[in-house]
Amino acid sequence: MKSNAEVEKKFLKDPLPFIEEARGILNGVVRRTPTERSRTFSRILKGNVYLKMEVLQSTGSFKIRGAYNKIYHLPDSVRRRGVVASSTGNHAQGVAYAASLFDIPATIVMPRNTAIPKIEATRGYGAKVVLAGNNLTEAYEHAQKIVEKEGMTLIHPYDDPYIIAGQGTIGLEIMEDVPEGEHIVVPVGGGGLITGIAIAAKSVKEDVKVTGVQAKGACAFYISRKAGRLMETPSVHTIADGIAVKTPGRLTLELSSRYVDQVTTVDDEEISGAILMLMERAKLMVEGAGAASLAASLYGKIDVQGTTSIFLLSGGNIDPMVVARIIEKGLLKAGRILFIRCLLPDRPGELSDVLRMVSDLEGNVREISVSRLSPQAPLNQAVLELTVETKGCNHSQEVLHRLKNSGIKLL
Template sequence: MVEIKDVQEARIRLLGVAHRTLTAYSATFSRLAGAEVYFKYENLQKTGSFKLRGAYNKVASLPVKERERGVVAASAGNHAQGVAFASFSAGIPATIVMPEGAPLAKIQATQSYGAKVILHGVSYDDAFLKAKEIMEKEGATFVHAFDDPKVIAGQGTIALEMLEDVPELDMLVAPVGGGGLIAGLAVAAKAIKPHLKVIGVQAKGAPSAYASLKERRKVTLASVSTIADGIAVKTPGELTSKIIFDLVDDIVLVDDEEIAQAILMMLERGKVMLEGAGAVGVAALLAQKIPVRGHKVGVVLSGGNIDVHTISIIIERGLVKSGRYVRIKTILDDKPGALQKLLELIAREKANIIFINHDRIAPHVPIKQAEVELALETRDLSHIEKILAVLREAGYQILQN
């Protein structure tokens, strides 16, 4: 088992390597959650996530003979960057297997540290099996993403920093995939404050650790599906499961809509960009999945390596849900002034037009008429309803909104 002394030793190895990231109070999210909320900004860590801590602690601990053989690892992305950085720093060749759907930003960042990247399978677990094949074939040293004492100890250094910065914390909230982060936090935090609550958050589409804790046995899922790719793990680790059973107080679930909302809220209100896994703790607070009222809560923002295409989709969907963006279609007579009349009505309601398409040749459009599609920037849902009501009153048939 991992002990507090292992975490303290990891901290020494990480001096001058890992950033001591900020632990800061958030007035906005404290108000929303009804608790004192402190964020640990591991999204600002080197390589963009907490994974550097465990990966570097493992690689730096390797005996000379194991270093000479090089290292191999499997990762959805963040562990890949941590291993690549640690290997580059130590002058060790590294091969990283990542799922074929891994975000491009994570693949490119891993390659930028000099690692060889192999894309294989659709999930972390598929990549893991391929990495084990490479290990056996080439004799490389395997660096596990979570089920390793050195990796767990490295992640536990986060709790040391949080409790030094805010000693009065009585609850820690963190994402759970394979369990390396939550296990390290629990080992360190419970050794310092035995009555402190340690709560994990997992994606509803990948609830392996949640199911394992409830059943008190390691559960393997048939498949996983979530925008939180960093915690999309079918099976938690052997060692991490034991620590979770002993020390973690609870694990809760959040769905992808709640995760997306948390990403958007942190971007707009917190001025911070998070990936899906990094936002699940915030999602749990906003969705009231954890009884935090009256508590001093530390939330680990575990990473910020999100694909820009995913961010753009989340932003657009969020704007639609909040009524700040809408698309509408209607049919006009194809004659001079018809489009101008429509636009004047929209302008009068103070909606900003950001896209317009005027189509009079599509097969489904009647001759002598035109289909107009508009994308509007609006204030809220009531503003949209007012615009639609005005258009209908003027005789326009709204085909889609």
């Protein structure tokens, strides 16, 4: 068995054979997800747009590729002792599922604030889940203690040749599906995914452009590339928890300088907008990390006009509560939810008159609140608050105009 240092040295010198080997190993284990042309996003972005659907992968994300490939390469005696990983979700499920396929024990350390659906999904693959720490860094430190105590093998989420190689098989699939592809856009956390894809894609077509997209609230890879060395962000704050890492990988940063063309960032509002648009236009449920790639083009961070571009939708494991908030915020931003606050005389019939006006304009009242004790309510008046579903910004303005013209004082 070669040492980790020997494997890394060989991988850095010539990574492509690792990816080609991984493809054979993963054949029949992972799904060869489709790369589909999107008429909607082709029209919006004025290009030839394809979506690589890793949202349809086993466990709901690409992570099974690298996890299985890494575990496969462990010596049998080491593998039987089991594996450990720290993750908020996708890597956890990938390692748990891969371990179940090898029939070995897996312990997954997750931060205490991890979404319940992700915890239950990981347990559902047969892994032991340990909740420790308030973030991924603290969870990773706890995972290392388990390794030292129990002799299990730590499966790193991105900074490992076999992990990178497993993720790189996506690049081979993309270039087979879209050989005319000119630009591949990939979400970036620690860098394992984009590095593997870039190596594979450029081995097929040297001039294909590969762009990474990070969440602005977790942009360690972005700032590290700019600095030319590993940099750590003091904290991470983003809805894209699948790419929320504080430090990129040593291997991934070195390889990205050779294979990745550029990296940009998007904020949570832009990611939310992309999630909502994918739900509405493509009927796809995509998590924050997975939607980051498309968000970059939708909000003008990268221009794909006139080109054949492939956007990787890396995963679909999103907390339903987050989805609900994104939908609400998206509807509000689109003017399809209107909040009305106004003063009403405190006498019978006034409320019904307001509701009738809204109804006549085909507004749908969702919530009503009336307060006579509000500091803004003079004696014999009340503050009325309405939440109304409308058809958009113009319709919302029409409702407000009607109320104002009827003599109602809007607050």
